[in-house]
Amino acid sequence: MIIRREHAGDRPEILAVVKAAFPEPVEAKLLRELFASREYIPELSLVAESDRGEILGHVITTRGWIGAEKSLGLGPIAVQPEYQNQGVGSALMNATIEQANKMGESTLVLLGSTDYYPRFGFVPADSMGITSPDPSWGSHFMALPLAAHKPGLHGQFKYSEPFNAL
Template sequence: MRDVHRDAFAGSEGTPAEVGLVDALRADVGWIPALSIVAVEPDGQIVGHVVATRGHVDGRPALGLGPIGVLSRVQRRGVGSALMHAVLAAADARDEPLVVLLGHTEYYPRFGFVPSTELGIAPPDPEWAAHFQARALTAHTPELTGTFEYAKPFNDL
C-alpha cells in the first residue's frame, strides 16, 4: 500500500504525506480493517488502495474516507471508481451512517457525494467548506448533524 500511495501522490521531493498518513491510521484506534480495500492485478500486484476510518459527528460515529490512491500507470482505467464503489458498499453493509471526504467537487458527486452542509455536516476546518463532501448511507438519520472530526492522524498532518 505504501508504494501505491507513494506513486499516486508523487510530485514533489520526499515521501508524500499520504504514505505516512496511512501508516499512522493503521496504528490508530480509528482503523477499520474491513474498510481498507486494495485493487489487485491478476499477477497479485496491488495497484490501488482506499481506506475509510472512524470519525465522528459531534461524538456520533461516522466515517472519513481517504486517502485513495491508484498507481499512475493504471489511472483512468476505472480502478479508483471500483475502489470507491467497494468501500462505500462495505461501509453501507456495516450499517455506517455517513462518509465524508475532502476532495474534488466535480469528481466525487458521481459517487453520491454532496456538499456536506446539505446534510448538516460542518467541516473540521471552515476553510475546507467548498471541497468538504458527505454521502449518506442506508443507516443515516437526519439527526446526524454537526461538525465532523477525523481520526487523530488527520489532525497531525
C-alpha cells in the same frame, strides 16, 4: 481485477502505490499512522489487485465522528499512476460504500475533488448539516448519506486522530 481487504503482507506494496500517486510524502505518512491508529477498521482498508497479483490501488476509511455520533472518514485513496483513469478508483469507491452500508454505518465523509466524488453520490457536507473541521475546505468537504443515515444527524465532523496532526 478484484477488490479485497488488505492482507498483512500488502503494506509495503500499498505504501509504494501511495508514494507513486502523490507528489508529496504526506499521504504515505498519514496512511502509516492510520494503519497504527485506534480508528483503523480492517474491513475498510481495501486494495485493487490485478489478475497477476499486483496491487493497483488502495483506499482506507477510518472511524470519525459527527458530534458524539459515529461516522466514517475516507482517505487517502490512491491508484498507481499507469493504471489511473481505468476505473480502479471507482471500483475502490463503490466497494467502500457497499461495505460501509453492510456494516450499518450512517455517513461517509471526505475531502476531495468536486469533479470526482459527486458521481458516487457525495454532496457538500454542509448541505447535510455536517460542518467541516476547517471552513477553508468549502465544498471540497463532502458527505454521502448511507442506508442507515438519520436526517437529524448534524454537527461538526471530527476525523481520526492522525488527521489532526497534518
